[in-house]
Amino acid sequence: MKYTNSLSGLTVQLDPLNDEERSFFQLAYREFKKNVPWLAFDELVFGTRCPLFSRSRSYPDVLEHPLFLALKDMSIQLGVQQGLIARPGSRKGAAVAERRKKARRRQAAR
Numbered sequence: 197m198k199y200t201n202s203l204s205g206l207t208v209q210l211d212p213l214n215d216e217e218r219s220f221f222q223l224a225y226r227e228f229k230k231n232v233p234w235l236a237f238d239e240l241v242f243g244t245r246c247p248l249f250s251r252s253r254s255y256p257d258v259l260e261h262p263l264f265l266a267l268k269d270m271s272i273q274l275g276v277q278q279g280l281i282a283r284p285g286s287r288k289g290a291a292v293a294e295r296r297k298k299a300r301r302r303q304a305a306r
Contacts, residue, residue, distance in 0.1 A: 199225075199266040201273060208266045216247045217263050228270045234278050241267040 197210040197218070210221060224241045232240075240246075246267075248258050258264055275281035 201269050206269045208262045220247050234274045237274050
């Protein structure tokens with residue numbers, strides 16, 4: 197089993213997931229396909245119900261886990277679809293990045 201996003205080019209192999217993680221991925225994927233509001237999706241997938249966040253996992257373990265990589269990609273994709281995150285290569289995204297860069301330069305010059 198794998199997760200593939202043709203828009204971002206990301207492919208994540210989900211075979212290492214245990215039954216609980218696989219079931220959670222399927223729940224998240226259904227919600228993603230329904231195009232639920234971005235923040236509601238993030239509350240679901242990065243909240244207390246997510247099986248990734250257990251005491252047995254370290255921060256690096258979570259960041260590199262296949263389930264996290266797939267959930268993060270779905271979250272970003274929803275944000276893009278709903279107009280809350282600029283599309284890659286868009287003028288809006290470039291303009292926002294340039295404004296942030298200028299703001300950081302001004303702050304560093306203080």
